Amino acid sequence: MREIEGIDEAMAVLKPYWEEIEDNFDRHNHRFLQLAGADHDSIGRVLRAHLVVESLLNTYLPEYFGLEDFDELRLSFAQKAKMLPAAKSSASFVRPGIIQLNKVRNKFGHQLNHIVEFQEINSIMQILDIARSGAKFDTPIDAIEAFAPVACAFLSIPPKHLQEAFVEAFKNVHTELPD
Structure with a gap:
């Protein structure tokens, strides 16, 4: 047979x-x-930054909101990013960049040969201008890679006394959603 x-x-x-x-x-x-x-180097570098930031989102959000069984919610990256506080939190500073990082990653999902341009990462660049002032980036992908550790640092939950200092420091910070 x-x-x-x-x-x-x-x-x-x-x-x-x-x-x-x-x-x-x-x-x-x-x-x-x-x-x-397609240029797998660019895709891989963006995907790596995206995965690293998502890993920190998965730690930050349950702790910030006191959520148990967070993984069982099975939220998308976009949903997690939109859950980040838009004001009065150190995470609010990097929120627009995280949302923008996801948009760039999604463009590769729809068009593997997408070429990232600086104008599509303007929120990321604004954050880097503050967090890494004076740093120059040859390519948008270099900037995205530089943004990932900044985002992760601002997504870390510090000890209680430092949390209070961050709340005081960021009490007047408010961010908008990126274009």
């Missing part, structure tokens, strides 16, 4: 269409090769 029963009959039905089937396959294969040839 063959492992694939009926294949000979299936091939006989398809034989009159074989040239058209091969042309169709070649078109799809060409598109696959284009997508597979």
Whole structure:
């Protein structure tokens, strides 16, 4: 007994269409090769930054909101980012950049050959201008990578007395959602 029963009959039905089937396959294969040839370095660097920030979000949010079984909520990155306080918290400072990081990551999800431009990371650049003043970035991907540890630092929950200092320091900080 063959492992694939009926294949000979299936091939006989398809034989009159074989040239058209091969042309169709070649078109799809060409598109696959284009997508597979995308700059994986950029994709990988953005994805790594995204995953690192998400890891800290998964620690910060349950602690900040006192949530048990947070993982069982199965929230998307965008939902987690929108849960970050928009005011009166050190996390509010990096919130727009985190939301923007997710938008950049999503663009790669829809178009593997997407090229990140500085204008699409303006919130990230504003945060870096403050947190890493004087630093210059050759590419938007370099800036995204520099943003990730800044975001993580502002997502860390310090000891209670430092939390109070952060609340006082950030009491007048309010952020808006990035474009």
